[in-house]
Amino acid sequence: MEPTGGQRIADRWMSEPVEVMHHIQQAGVLSVGPTTGVLEECDDTGILLSITDPQRGSVEHRYFPWSSVITLAASVG
Numbered sequence: 001m002e003p004t005g006g007q008r009i010a011d012r013w014m015s016e017p018v019e020v021m022h023h024i025q026q027a028g029v030l031s032v033g034p035t036t037g038v039l040e041e042c043d044d045t046g047i048l049l050s051i052t053d054p055q056r057g058s059v060e061h062r063y064f065p066w067s068s069v070i071t072l073a074a075s076v077g
Contacts, residue, residue, distance in 0.1 A: 017075035
Protein backbone atom coordinates (compact mmCIF):
# COMPACT_ATOMS: atom_id res chain seq x y z
CA MET A 1 0.00 0.00 0.00
CA GLU A 2 1.41 3.37 -1.04
CA PRO A 3 1.44 6.12 1.59
CA THR A 4 -1.02 8.92 0.90
CA GLY A 5 1.86 11.43 0.80
CA GLY A 6 3.03 9.88 -2.49
CA GLN A 7 6.66 9.22 -1.54
CA ARG A 8 7.73 5.86 -0.13
CA ILE A 9 9.86 5.95 2.99
CA ALA A 10 12.74 4.16 1.26
CA ASP A 11 12.72 6.87 -1.43
CA ARG A 12 13.42 9.47 1.27
CA TRP A 13 16.69 7.67 2.01
CA MET A 14 17.96 7.85 -1.56
CA SER A 15 21.72 8.61 -1.63
CA GLU A 16 21.91 8.03 2.14
CA PRO A 17 23.71 5.24 4.05
CA VAL A 18 21.38 2.36 4.98
CA GLU A 19 21.61 -1.10 6.49
CA VAL A 20 19.71 -3.98 4.91
CA MET A 21 18.96 -7.12 6.92
CA HIS A 22 18.40 -9.81 4.32
CA HIS A 23 18.23 -13.55 3.67
CA ILE A 24 21.51 -15.21 2.69
CA GLN A 25 21.70 -18.69 1.20
CA GLN A 26 25.06 -20.44 1.29
CA ALA A 27 25.70 -24.15 0.86
CA GLY A 28 21.97 -24.84 1.06
CA VAL A 29 21.56 -23.07 4.40
CA LEU A 30 19.31 -20.03 4.74
CA SER A 31 20.43 -17.42 7.26
CA VAL A 32 20.10 -13.69 7.89
CA GLY A 33 22.83 -11.06 7.61
CA PRO A 34 23.36 -7.32 7.29
CA THR A 35 24.75 -5.29 4.41
CA THR A 36 25.54 -1.59 4.71
CA GLY A 37 25.81 0.77 1.76
CA VAL A 38 24.38 3.83 0.05
CA LEU A 39 20.86 3.49 -1.32
CA GLU A 40 21.13 4.16 -5.05
CA GLU A 41 17.78 2.98 -6.43
CA CYS A 42 14.47 1.78 -5.07
CA ASP A 43 11.51 0.49 -7.08
CA ASP A 44 8.71 -2.04 -6.90
CA THR A 45 11.11 -4.95 -7.46
CA GLY A 46 13.81 -4.13 -4.89
CA ILE A 47 16.69 -1.88 -3.92
CA LEU A 48 20.18 -1.22 -5.25
CA LEU A 49 23.04 -0.37 -2.89
CA SER A 50 26.54 0.85 -3.66
CA ILE A 51 28.96 -0.77 -1.25
CA THR A 52 32.51 0.51 -0.78
CA ASP A 53 35.24 -1.97 0.09
CA PRO A 54 37.64 0.12 2.21
CA GLN A 55 40.51 -2.37 1.82
CA ARG A 56 40.41 -2.34 -1.98
CA GLY A 57 38.91 1.13 -2.43
CA SER A 58 36.44 -0.30 -4.93
CA VAL A 59 32.70 0.21 -5.18
CA GLU A 60 30.32 -2.65 -5.86
CA HIS A 61 26.63 -2.38 -6.72
CA ARG A 62 24.41 -5.00 -5.13
CA TYR A 63 20.72 -5.58 -5.86
CA PHE A 64 18.32 -6.92 -3.22
CA PRO A 65 14.87 -8.06 -4.37
CA TRP A 66 12.16 -7.16 -1.85
CA SER A 67 11.55 -10.88 -1.24
CA SER A 68 15.03 -11.14 0.37
CA VAL A 69 14.82 -7.92 2.45
CA ILE A 70 13.78 -8.31 6.09
CA THR A 71 14.43 -4.74 7.26
CA LEU A 72 15.84 -1.53 5.80
CA ALA A 73 17.15 1.06 8.24
CA ALA A 74 18.80 4.44 7.82
CA SER A 75 22.36 4.28 9.17
CA VAL A 76 23.11 6.76 11.91
CA GLY A 77 26.83 6.62 11.58
